[in-house]
Amino acid sequence: MPSLDVTSTAISRTHSPDLIPGYRLESLVGAGGMGEVHKATQLSLGRTVAVKLLSQQLAQEESFVARFQKEAAALATLRHPNIVSIVDKGSTVSTYYLVMEFVDGPSLRERMRVPQEDSQDTLRVMLQICRAIEYAHGRGVIHRDLKPENILFDEQAGDIPKVTDFGLASFLEDTSTRFALTGTHMAMGTLSYMAPEQRVDAKNADGRADIFALGLILYEMLVGELPAGSFEPPSRRKPKLDPRLDGIIANCLKQQPADRYATVSDLIRDLEPLAPHYYTTMRPAKLSRMQRVGRAVRKGVRVFMQGVAALLVLSAMGMWGIRYWHITHKRVPMTPGDAITGDLGLPDALESAGRLTIVENEPRKVTLGEGNDKPSLLVSGRPLKIEDKKFIFPAVGGQSRVGLVRVDVPGMRGDTARLSARVNAQSNEPTFPETLAHVVLDAPPPDAQVALMLMTTDPSQKRYVALVYSGAGFPIRLEWSLGEKQGTMLGPDSPNGPVELELSVDEEGALIASLGTKGDKRPILEPLQLGTNWQERRFGGAPISAIGCIEGTCQAESFSYQVKPAPPKPPGAVQASAPARVETPRPVAPTPAKRPPPKPAPAPKGKRSK
Known part of the structure; x- marks a missing residue:
């Protein structure tokens, strides 16, 4: 052939x-x-x-x-x-x-090359495609080659989609050999949009193969790419989408035909309620000249009334503008880490339920929320509330927009470390002056941010590492200020909170930022190379763990910080080679045969050695 x-x-x-x-x-x-x-x-x-x-x-x-x-x-x-x-x-x-x-119009493939923000228009198109296939199935015809290239838009008829290319269709009820072109165990169609059973035995594939292709097309229209393997639901890829679409697409894309929708009519029944009724036939018609004039008049009246309302508040705008200017200049600097480690005043001491494990030469660990050991907390800036094992910085007004809680447990020395917590941050509802300033001055208030931190115990130095979460849709960021080593890395966009954050340092001094629980934990940024003996070199001693909050409402739970020494190396062991890193490896102690000669005695006090 x-x-x-x-x-x-x-x-x-x-x-x-x-x-x-x-x-x-x-x-x-x-x-x-x-x-x-x-x-x-x-x-x-x-x-x-x-x-x-x-x-x-x-x-x-x-x-x-x-x-x-x-x-x-x-x-x-x-x-x-x-x-x-x-x-x-x-x-x-x-x-x-x-x-x-x-059909004098573009194909669905051409339309999809331009990203569409209106999911309702996407549902309008998909409902009409589904009705066409429902009608064809009712006439005993399955398409077998549904794909965006085979769907054209008739712009002169109201921009309605039309299905074409039934060249691979087979008749469900015709058992004659007149149209029997698809042999047993022979795949026909386009591979990317083909149902699993159609790839193996196209002759026996029924209308549920078209339902599989419809699910693929709908996912691609909503997300911008075809699903592959264990694909993410569309509402996770595009948070604005209706979560009910996840189940509809999942039912279309079941591997076994028996697990899918039995008919296209069942698919339409679930899909149709998600779109306004006027989207189920065609795109709304263009406005006539008189309708446009009427809309312009209404808009003019609305603008006039807004102007009158603005005049009524002009006397108060000066005061509100000065207040907002003052607030924004006292609020968060551009770098969250700098804001959290700034001067927040004298701290207040609190005790929290928790557990302490501090044994010489053993892993040292502190957890908050449960236990009878009562670890000490130092709270600066905003007040902290402890409710139901959660540490909460509630929303506040006035000048204090930053809060910091440090876990005051000394002696947390070790070669490796792991700091983790489940955190969340939510922005406040803006006040009327803030809303007015946002509209008039285009000055929106800052978003809420929560940070998981390691920081020095010396308040005169700004040495810290901060993993910052700013709410869904904003990138997770890692900031550090460690003397000469400073910088910021931006990670992927954050999911909806609360989220599991973790900072870990391995035996070679590589700091890794991770997101997710144990079963789904994954690194989200490139490792930050701190080098061996990182506690002394980078923090000037054993750092303390902390949680910082900027704006809004912040909360943390399941807080845990653990350090442990690296296991001693056996005598005569040679350090294994490792990938090239920024920091040099820990030096190997010299053997007795090459011991350097003793240093000369120090010069007498008050005299300079020559």
Whole structure:
């Protein structure tokens, strides 16, 4: 059987305009595996049509001629506003042809190349495609090759989508051999949009194969790419989408046909309530001239009333503007780590339920929330509340917008460390002056941020590492200020809180920021190389763990900080090679045979050695 590749089967030479009796070929629209599609004029009616010519090479193959005739037979039985209708068919000395209505508009593939923000319009299109396939299935025809390229938009008819290319369709109830072109254990269709059972045995694939393709197309329209493997639900990829779409698409994309929707009607029943009624037929019509004038008048009245309201508050705007300017200049600096480690005043001491494990040469650990050991906390800036094992910085007004709680447990020395907590941050509802300033001055208040931190015990130095969460949709960021080593890294966009954050330092001094629980924990940023002996070199001693809050309401729970010494190396052991790092490895102690000579005695006090 000849290949279906376009380059080998498409007609390559120019055709005479009067090749088809009664029609004049105008221009080539496209080429496919079975031949070419031309824009043409039907001379008897003077209307524009599409003429599909079977490749001359394929016209010599009886099986392909039968397949071409099959497409005509399939289309001839279908009369639906969302299906391209057939006008005529026939043959010439050199080829076979099929005449269809001409759809002067882009394909769904072309539409999808421009990102669409309106999910309601996407549902409008998908409902009409589903109704076309529902109608075809009711007539005993399945499409078998549904894909964005086979869906065209008729812009003159109200921008409605129309399904075309039923060349691979098979009749559900026709058991004759007239159209039996798909053999057992033979796959037909486009691989990317093909149901699993269709890839193995296309002849026995029923209408649920089309439902699988509809699910793929809907996911791609909403998200912008085809799902693969254990794909993420669309509402996670696009948070603005209705979560009910997740279940609808999941039911379409079940691997086993029996687990999918039984019919397209069942799919439509679940999909239709998610879109406004006017989206179920066609896009809303353009406004008339009088409607546009009426809308402009209403807009003018609304602007006038807004101006009157603005005049009523002008006397207060000066005071509110000064107050807002004062607040914004006292609020968070650009770097959250600098804000949290700034001067927040004298701390207050609190005790919290928790557990302490501090044994010499053993892992040292402090947890908060449960236990009888009562670890000490130092709270600076905003007040802290402890409720139901949660540490909460509630929303506040006035000047104090930053809060810090440090876990005051000394002696947390070790070569490795792990700091983790479940955190969340929510912005406050803006006050009326803030809302007014936002609208008039374009000065929105800062967003809430919560940080998991390691920081020095010396208040005169700003040495810290902070993993900052700013709420859903904002990137997680890692900030550090460790003497000469300073910087910021931005990670992926955050999910909805609360989220599990973790900072860990391995035996070679690589600090890794992670997101998620044990079963789904993953690094989100490049490792920050602190080097060996990182506590002394970077923090000037054993750092303390802390939680910082900026703006809004912040909370943390399941707080845990653990350090432990690296296991001693056996005598004579040689350090294994490791990938190149910024920091040098821990030096190996010299052997007795190469011990350096003793240093000379220090000079007498008060004299300078020469």
